[in-house]
Amino acid sequence: MRDLRELLPDYALGLLEDEDRRLLEGQLEADPELRxxxxxxxxxxxxxxxxxxxxxxxxxxxxxxxxxxxxRLLWLRVAAAAAILGVLWLGGFAFNQYAxxxxxxxxxxxxxSWLANPKAEWKLIKDAHGQAFGTxxxxxxxxxxMILGEAAPKGKVYQAWxxxxxxxxxxxxxxxxxxxxxxxxxxxxxxxxxxPPGGSPQPTQPLGRVPVS
Amino acid sequence: xxxxxxxPDTRLLERMAKGDERALEDLYGRHAPQVFxxxxxxxxxxxxxxxxxxxTFVQLYREAGRYDPARGGVTAFLFTIARSRALSRLRxxxxxxxxxxxxxxxDPDQELGLWREDDPxxxxxxxxxxAKLEPADRRLLEDAFYLGYSHTELAERYKMPLGTAKTRVRRALLKLREFLGxxxxxxxxxx
Numbered sequence: 001m002r003d004l005r006e007l008l009p010d011y012a013l014g015l016l017e018d019e020d021r022r023l024l025e026g027q028l029e030a031d032p033e034l035r036x037x038x039x040x041x042x043x044x045x046x047x048x049x050x051x052x053x054x055x056x057x058x059x060x061x062x063x064x065x066x067x068x069x070x071x072r073l074l075w076l077r078v079a080a081a082a083a084i085l086g087v088l089w090l091g092g093f094a095f096n097q098y099a100x101x102x103x104x105x106x107x108x109x110x111x112x113s114w115l116a117n118p119k120a121e122w123k124l125i126k127d128a129h130g131q132a133f134g135t136x137x138x139x140x141x142x143x144x145x146m147i148l149g150e151a152a153p154k155g156k157v158y159q160a161w162x163x164x165x166x167x168x169x170x171x172x173x174x175x176x177x178x179x180x181x182x183x184x185x186x187x188x189x190x191x192x193x194x195x196p197p198g199g200s201p202q203p204t205q206p207l208g209r210v211p212v213s
Numbered sequence: 214x215x216x217x218x219x220x221p222d223t224r225l226l227e228r229m230a231k232g233d234e235r236a237l238e239d240l241y242g243r244h245a246p247q248v249f250x251x252x253x254x255x256x257x258x259x260x261x262x263x264x265x266x267x268x269t270f271v272q273l274y275r276e277a278g279r280y281d282p283a284r285g286g287v288t289a290f291l292f293t294i295a296r297s298r299a300l301s302r303l304r305x306x307x308x309x310x311x312x313x314x315x316x317x318x319x320d321p322d323q324e325l326g327l328w329r330e331d332d333p334x335x336x337x338x339x340x341x342x343x344a345k346l347e348p349a350d351r352r353l354l355e356d357a358f359y360l361g362y363s364h365t366e367l368a369e370r371y372k373m374p375l376g377t378a379k380t381r382v383r384r385a386l387l388k389l390r391e392f393l394g395x396x397x398x399x400x401x402x403x404x
Contacts, residue, residue, distance in 0.1 A: 006383075009382065009386040010364075012386065013357050039285055040390065041387075041390060042285060043289050044389055044393060045389075046285070046289035047335075047339050047393060048354075048359075049250065050247065050288075050336055051336055051339040051340045051343055052250040052251060053250060054250050057249045057266055058263065061245070065241065065270045065271055069275075
């Protein structure tokens with residue numbers, strides 16, 4: 001009878017032909033001693049690399065291993081980052097909405113109180129083509145309120161001006177909302193222009209004016 | 214490998230089987246340089262060796278539960294994974310390194326392995342055991358192991374009868390076991 005132990009070295013090296021391999025594998029299942037002999041030879045064989053001088057791998061290799069063994073951790077990190085961004089975005093959005101609503105409520109409250117004042121007078125503010133784009137209210141005490149149809153476009157501000165006849169306009173302040181309170185007492189006209197943020201020394205894009213004297 | 218004072222490889226592998234990534238890091242730190250050396254020897258390109266090194270440790274992590282200490286040391290388990298993957302790569306690329314012409318298979322004075330007296334114990338012992346083999350036998354064994362050559366390929370490569378190639382490879386492995394003596398058994402217990 002053939003001694004199958006002779007096949008073990010070739011089997012350990014993966015060099016056995018199919019027929020012999022099947023024959024040996026069948027016997028290995030039934031023979032613990034043969035299996036131990038094979039394991040012993042395999043352990044001998046896999047000592048060969050111990051004769052090689054170790055070479056330290058580049059530092060980034062283990063990080064790549066970790067990325068592949070911890071995809072769940074990676075996803076958790078991505079999800080956490082996305083959640084934080086989402087919260088920040090929603091928070092920013094909510095805060096922005098809240099701020100806008102608060103400004104709107106303040107504007108409405110101011111307009112309501114001015115309209116409720118029986119001493120208040122008003123006039124439409126018109127552009128060069130006679131098109132009304134806002135309303136000016138004023139009180140005898142010198143205060144006036146500009147109410148414009150729309151907030152200033154993005155990247156621009158409104159700038160209010162007071163002017164006496166024959167003199168250069170004087171800035172009364174800038175605003176980006178729809179309502180702006182100022183004073184008119186020493187001026188003949190109060191007007192509004194569209195300017196870059198921070199305003200301009202003189203109107204660069206006049207929108208319209210109303211006589212207040 | 215003796216690991217006195219440190220957690221044995223088998224314990225690390227048990228922890229890794231339970232998903233402990235710190236154990237993976239420890240095993241990588243302990244064995245990656247030797248596995249990388251094996252892969253460089255087999256593939257002879259750093260890029261591919263790095264790639265297969267990654268694959269090897271990823272597989273080790275995923276299949277840690279399959280490890281049976283009764284069948285051998287962790288090092289052998291790791292080398293088995295690495296070698297198997299590298300051989301697959303060699304078969305795919307079908308670009309095995311050509312025979313180095315300035316190495317004579319029958320020159321008994323030619324030292325193929327590199328080991329120094331200050332090397333760790335295991336490397337010295339394995340190096341010495343290899344040095345005691347017939348140089349031609351050793352070359353055949355190493356080509357079969359590192360490059361995955363079949364008996365037929367070895368016979369063609371070294372221009373010898375097929376039967377001679379088979380006999381020499383078997384003889385080399387059996388002799389190596391004899392020269393390493395009881396080391397194989399003790400390695401699996403200490404790993």
